[in-house]
Amino acid sequence: MRADFDELGVEELSRHFGRRRAVSRITFNVAAGSIVGLLGPNGAGKSTMIGLLATLIRPTSGLIRYGRLVVDAGHAAGQHGAALRAAIGVLGHDLFLYPELSALENLTFFAGLHGVAHPHRAALEALEHAGLDARAHDPVGSFSRGMRQRVALERALIHRPRLVLLDEPFTGLDDASTGRLVSRLEGLREAGTAVLLATHDLDVADGLLDAAVFLKDGRLVDTVVQPSALRATYRQLMARPVS
Amino acid sequence: MPKWFLPAAALCGVMFVASPVVIAGAPYESTMGLVQKIFYFHMPAAVMFLVSAVICGVASARFLFRGDPAQDRLGWAAAELTVLFGIIALVTGPLWARKAWGVWWQWDVRLTSSLMGWMVAVAYLLVRKYGGPGSEKLAAGLALFGMANVPFVYISVNYWRTIHPTTSVVPTLPTSMGGPLWFCFATFLLLLVLLLRLRVRLGEAHARLDALHLALDE
């Protein structure tokens, strides 16, 4: 069983940890076939947002719509959790890879765990995508940062998710790796996947995003469709006091 | 604070002050002598220890599966009382044992099981204090497991002892508990209810304060 949806909707979503409001009353949409950026300084609530959408964190209030499936404070992802997770791919801040295992073993393991029909074949294809077929049998621990990130991305995409969540995917990547990642994301958009990208790397995000959601202190500052001159917009929005 | 709280607290105080007089008036037990009087505090404390442990376990289970924060506050309050009444029972117990069995500590099944239960309650408080964010879930899990563990501890300790026969004489509990015991029992029960209410209220106040802090940012 796998949930299928064309749009991700976030409505008045909040999550508090004691007195800290990590995310507060946020509303936005991500349509299939678009790349939406989640922009803001450190501590803006980007990672909590990703955790909420990935069903790892329960909302305090508000709701998330995955097509017709609704997750809110009362209905934690529990019941349709597995079906939802089958349709979501997450590239976390950390790699989500076992350094002792080879790239092929890592990908085969996660493909199997995600219920992909032919895990081994899917893993080989993913390595081809990443341009790492030559090093398939080397342990991930011996890879460079850029190569690891490529494997990590393929891990997140191995089950062809409908929704892809990326938490700071550009950190520590050189220009070549960044360019490769950007074109991979553009490929996903063309294939009709919904992509949500949390980043503070505005130069890379510029021109890539279909919409930008600006967050600060856990609150929504503004949503801009087809943003241009991101850096100027960002500076202007962040200077504005949050209502 | 509910209306009944202050009168009840005053009553409880009066009952505690009166308890030595009531206990002194109870019949003198000839073999144990004066030490037998400990019993009037020991047994009620031990029963309250059990009662608060059960409250903690049930509230934790409900919190875990329903996510109701009120149950979590109740569980935390009950855990603190478990530790408190456990200390009273575990201190007065050996005082009695010294006279009854001639030793301070006896690996008696009730004593040992109580000690293990008390350890779980202390572990619960340690988790809440040092567990960091998310520790309420952890503590609730521990309380649930601790509750499920009680029969196992009791049975295992019981059999463990039978294989190691000791020279101890199983104490014969005084059959005429009488009025004084019931008086102390009522006093301790009232104390439990009062402390539980007070501690839950503190938890509620904390939660309200957190909510206000959040609203202030709004």
Added chain:
Amino acid sequence: MFLRGVWLVVRKDLTVEVRSREIAYTTLFFAVSCVLIFAFALVREGRAPDEAAPAVLWVAIAFAGTLALGRTFERERQAETLRALLLAPVDRPAIYAGKLLGMMALLLAAEFVLVPLVALLFQAPLLGHPFWLTGILATGTLGFAAVGTLFAAMLVRARTRDVLLPVLLYPITVPVIIAGVRGTALLLEPELDVALLRFWLALLVTFDVVFVTLALWTFEPLMTD
């Protein structure tokens, strides 16, 4: 799907362990050190006190088990792979069951070395009834690991996990230790008390059933923030 998830997690854990052997070697070395310390503390004029052997064996298992539990989940924490496991569309209890079986394999392997060592150093005929011993060791280890795996998984997010794991684990596993030690001690008697041995084994099996069920049941609510 459940069993497939379990199998994948177990196989992954064992592959990682076979490749690095870190947990197996360090756990084993730690357990052996424990046994030696007990030997220095207890053995007088070449003789160990009666019934010391089962006690030493189970204390070593409990200590080494705690260490191994901490390390396995530290490994899952390093690249946040535990989150990746929780993100997979398998039933979450399958992840618990997989980690539990991996832990069992590791501890049973350590016991394979520990038992002869304790028998040798404490002059105890532990291997006199291999079938009974296997039964007691397997059920006892399962009970210990069942509680330990759940608590270690929950503690991954806590900063103080290293101290809190034994704090939570030991009070709960007291029945396992008592039953394990007493059951093993019975095997050293000149005449085997089968009825009592059956009792301890039944207690351990019941403990296993209750706590594995409880852990499978609570894993999902305990692991969602």
